[in-house]
Structures are given as C-alpha cells and as structure tokens.
Amino acid sequence: MSFAFNEVAMKEFDIWKKKFPDDPEGRRSLIIPALRLAQRQAGWISPEIAEYVAGITGTAPLQVWSVVTFYSMFNREPVGKNLLQFCTSISCGLLGGEELISHACRKLGIEEGKTTDDGIFTVTEVECLGACGNAPVLQVNDRYHENMTIEKLDALINELRNKEQG
Amino acid sequence: MPEKRIIMDKMEDSRSPLLEFYRSGEGYLALEKALKMQPDEIINEVKESKLRGRGGAGFPVGMKWTFIKRELPGPKYLICNADEGEPGTFKDREILLKKPHMMIEGMIIAAYAMGLDAGYIYVRGEFAEPCGKVDYAIEEAYAAGYLGNNILGSGFSFDLYTYLGAGAYICGEESALLNSLEGKQGMPRLKPPFPAQYGLYGRPTTVNNVESFAAVPPIIINGGKWYADIGTPKSGGTKMFSISGHVARPGVYEIPMGTPWKEFFYDIAGGVKDKKRLKAVIPGGSSTAVLTADEIENMTMDYESCIACGSMLGSGAVIVLDETTDMVKVLHRILKFYANESCGQCTPCREGCDWFFDIINRIYYGQGRMEDLDMFETLGKNISPTTICAFGESFVTPTLSFIRKFRNEFTGYIEKRRAE
Numbered sequence: 001m002s003f004a005f006n007e008v009a010m011k012e013f014d015i016w017k018k019k020f021p022d023d024p025e026g027r028r029s030l031i032i033p034a035l036r037l038a039q040r041q042a043g044w045i046s047p048e049i050a051e052y053v054a055g056i057t058g059t060a061p062l063q064v065w066s067v068v069t070f071y072s073m074f075n076r077e078p079v080g081k082n083l084l085q086f087c088t089s090i091s092c093g094l095l096g097g098e099e100l101i102s103h104a105c106r107k108l109g110i111e112e113g114k115t116t117d118d119g120i121f122t123v124t125e126v127e128c129l130g131a132c133g134n135a136p137v138l139q140v141n142d143r144y145h146e147n148m149t150i151e152k153l154d155a156l157i158n159e160l161r162n163k164e165q166g
Numbered sequence: 167m168p169e170k171r172i173i174m175d176k177m178e179d180s181r182s183p184l185l186e187f188y189r190s191g192e193g194y195l196a197l198e199k200a201l202k203m204q205p206d207e208i209i210n211e212v213k214e215s216k217l218r219g220r221g222g223a224g225f226p227v228g229m230k231w232t233f234i235k236r237e238l239p240g241p242k243y244l245i246c247n248a249d250e251g252e253p254g255t256f257k258d259r260e261i262l263l264k265k266p267h268m269m270i271e272g273m274i275i276a277a278y279a280m281g282l283d284a285g286y287i288y289v290r291g292e293f294a295e296p297c298g299k300v301d302y303a304i305e306e307a308y309a310a311g312y313l314g315n316n317i318l319g320s321g322f323s324f325d326l327y328t329y330l331g332a333g334a335y336i337c338g339e340e341s342a343l344l345n346s347l348e349g350k351q352g353m354p355r356l357k358p359p360f361p362a363q364y365g366l367y368g369r370p371t372t373v374n375n376v377e378s379f380a381a382v383p384p385i386i387i388n389g390g391k392w393y394a395d396i397g398t399p400k401s402g403g404t405k406m407f408s409i410s411g412h413v414a415r416p417g418v419y420e421i422p423m424g425t426p427w428k429e430f431f432y433d434i435a436g437g438v439k440d441k442k443r444l445k446a447v448i449p450g451g452s453s454t455a456v457l458t459a460d461e462i463e464n465m466t467m468d469y470e471s472c473i474a475c476g477s478m479l480g481s482g483a484v485i486v487l488d489e490t491t492d493m494v495k496v497l498h499r500i501l502k503f504y505a506n507e508s509c510g511q512c513t514p515c516r517e518g519c520d521w522f523f524d525i526i527n528r529i530y531y532g533q534g535r536m537e538d539l540d541m542f543e544t545l546g547k548n549i550s551p552t553t554i555c556a557f558g559e560s561f562v563t564p565t566l567s568f569i570r571k572f573r574n575e576f577t578g579y580i581e582k583r584r585a586e
Binding site: 033 | 241250251252253254255256258259286290291292293294295327329330331332333334335346347348349350351352367408409410411412416417418448452483485487491496499500503506507509
C-alpha cells in the first residue's frame, strides 16, 4: 500500500509551500510541516511515508529520517486513536502527574508507551507541556486537558471510549 | 507593589485575541507612529527602555537590534521564539492565546527598525491551539494592511508566517531553532558567527522571545524612558512571571521588575498552597539554582537581585516547593528531563546527562553511595564549560544547588536505603 497525501493534506501542504523560498533550502524547511500532515493522516511515520515526504520536498530520505528520529512528536510505530500524553515534569510531577499516568495504565491494562488491543488508546509520558499553572496536564492528540484529577481522567477515558465504540 | 498589566491588559476578556478588540484600545497605534519615525530612533527608544530579552538570557533587546547591518543586500529575517519549553514556564502561551496582535505589532515594528524582509514565529509543536490563534491574527493583520506590501502606505513591506515545531526542548536555543526551521535536527550552532551575521539560510537574522516583542508597542507609544522608569536601574519595565507547584494561586502575573519577592508571592500569588510552610523555590525555570526559603526571603523580582541571591531569573518561571517536598525525588525528575532532552551533539553533555541521571536514579532507588555526591561535583566541572550551548550548564547548575543546599536529604536517602 503506497502512501500519498489526501486532498485536505495536499491543500494544506500547498499553503505551507508559500511560506518558504522556492529553492532547495526553502523546500527543506517543508520537511517538518509535511511530516506533521502525514502523521495526522496516517497516525505515524513509516519509512515509506518518510520516503514520500522526501519526494514531495525534494530532499533525501535520509534527511527526512534524521528529522523523524530527532523530534519526540513523530511516532515511529502506529499509535491508538487517542494518544494520551501525560506530563510528569516538575510542576505536574509535584501535583500528581505520576499518579494519573499510573492510574491510566492500570485502568486500560497497558504499560506506558503501549496501545490497547482495540487500538483506542496509547499512553505515553511526556516532558513539560508548558501549561504548568494548570498542572497536572494531559494532552490527548492535539488538545490540552488541564487541572486533571483521577475523576476527570476516568470520565474522559469513558467518554473517548464511548465515542469510538459509538 | 501590585500587579501592573501592560502586556496582560484586558487579557481576561474573551475577545482579547481579536483585531477589533485590540484596536479598541491602543492596538496598532504604535505601528502607525513607528512608521513615521527613523529606524534608529526606534532602536534608541528600545535601548532606553532597558528591555531585556524575556526568553531567559536577559540580553538587552535594543543592543541586539543594532547587530543587523541593514545596508547588506538580500533577504534578512526576523524570528519570534515561541518554543516555550523550560519546565515551569507558561507565559508565552498566554500571549499567543490572548494577545497575538500585540506580539505581531511588535514584530512589524522590529522588522521596520532593522530593515528585515520576512518573519517566522516558531511555535513549539505541542502548541497547536495557540498557533491557530496566531494564524487567525496574522490573517486579520494582512486584511487590515498591517502586513504585506507597502504597509499603511509607508513603502515598507514585511511578510509574517507561523511555523510549528515537533517536540524538542533544545529548539528554544536560538541557533538550534534556526536549524529546526531549516528542516534539520535542532542542534545548536557553534558561535560565532551569531545569527545577526549568519542566521536563517545563512542570512542576517534577529531572534527575540514572544514577550520581548509584545513589550515593544507600549514602549513606542509611551517612550523608552517611561518603560525604564517602571523597573530597576538595570532591568526596565514589567515582566510576566509564571508561578506553579505548591502555590495557592498558580498562574501568570505581570509585575514591575524589582517587586519584592514577599509581595509577589504572598500578596499576589497567595503564598504556599494549603497553608503549608515554604521549603524552597526554583526562581527561573528548572535549569536555575534552587533557593531555600531563607535565601529568597529578601529577593526582589529582577535579574540582578536573583543573581545576588545565587540563582538566575531565567524565563521568570517560579516553581514553589513546600515543606513536604522530597528534594531527591524532585532532582530525579529534573535530571530525567535533561537526560531525555539533550540533543546529543556534544559528548560531555550527551554522556554527562545520562551519567547524572544514572547516579540520581541509584540514589533514589536505594543503591546510592556517599561518594556519588562528590562525583556530581567532579563531573559537573567537566561538563559546564565544554559544550556548544548552555544545556550542559542547565542540568549541572540545579544538581549542584540541590546537593549543596539539601545534602542531608541526599545522605539520608543513601543511609536509610542501605540500612533497609
């Protein structure tokens, strides 16, 4: 199965192209935006997707792969539909971030970094999300959930699960 | 001294991100004024304001603006560093979400003063929502003629774009940010040459923090002297402080530079959460030295006083630790962060942060040895001065401060676990 941007992603990619000089250096700047779009579409970055990104940005697959491996937000294996990213950095850590992630792992029956069998949830621990005033913070895909508690986490997991099983 | 909201003025209003609302106050009046001034006049006002870089290093903004040679031909760039990632810092997010136009206006004025052609706002990858607010504000600014060709009929043209990163703390370092923006691994560059000579795509480039740009419009409207008079002799104006951890009212507060710590902490932020006693404070983000409750007691909130107390103001990220805090656990978490985030370019940092984490790990899990504490000191001496950027120093400094100031807790951990 070969990968290609869908219509929405291609349209957004065209907008990104206008932001940078139309030369080899400028096109290299498109690697991260293109990878973000590809990951939004496919959920993760396979070596094949990285090659596609190299193709549309006119860069070498190795240049793309060096970016994929450097940045923490690129998933190099498939993840669940809901990527639960728990901040346990200093302020979240002081206010219960670690208890939240342990609770999520227990409730979902998975270890940190793993995905539930039904593919609905992946639990990961992340570094400071920059919202420490409302610690502890949980990021689900792109969205922040702040001032989290065990009760709010339970409700959120139930809500997300119901939505998927709808 | 109470809060003094210059940048945060009317931020509590839900319409504050919108152009119409921003213009109902003084929005874009500074730009109109600036476009009628000589570029050097603008730079002189910013110099006189004593505005210092709000990203953490505190470098004088006006001086940075003189490093660009405007007569050089070819494109020159302006970058806004919105890669807010120092643990404990969350002030720039407030501006991106609630006052994007103020930052944009500051950027246009900066570009005009330095003769720059295009700008990028580098937003950390996790800030998709704040970046969306900025994108909308940029669209509004283009439609109103504040961006693009021949801005307000002045003959000056400037284009502005957002960029989203993909998760890497080190990209907050300005030369790593430039590499990231070029589609490369975000590794800091050896300096010199500095970005003003060799920046984005090798072109002259100026990089400033979100809050630094947002401070520019009021400086242009009211004058550099007005801003300088608000602060201390060396640190002008107000500063936004992020306060988190064991504090009664966590959040972002804008106060005059030089506000006494006690007034800020007790009167404004409500003191320690749940009426517990204060144990220690990390005053400027996780890379700065921890201060004991006694050490910080007479500090004032400005760069010089914080240095005099033995730490750094950094990005203004105040993390409060109450009497129940386990300092070994906190240092363990801080070092885990740095072990995760070193970019791996310089050997002393790449290996050093793993060693530091291994050592604190064995202390935390009961295999610590007394000589481990001295090993931090020895290793630290060989890491701090030997790396391209300040990351090495960023984990050595807090570690040594924790070990020196709370040594009993560390030796207690080592002795107690040994006995078990």
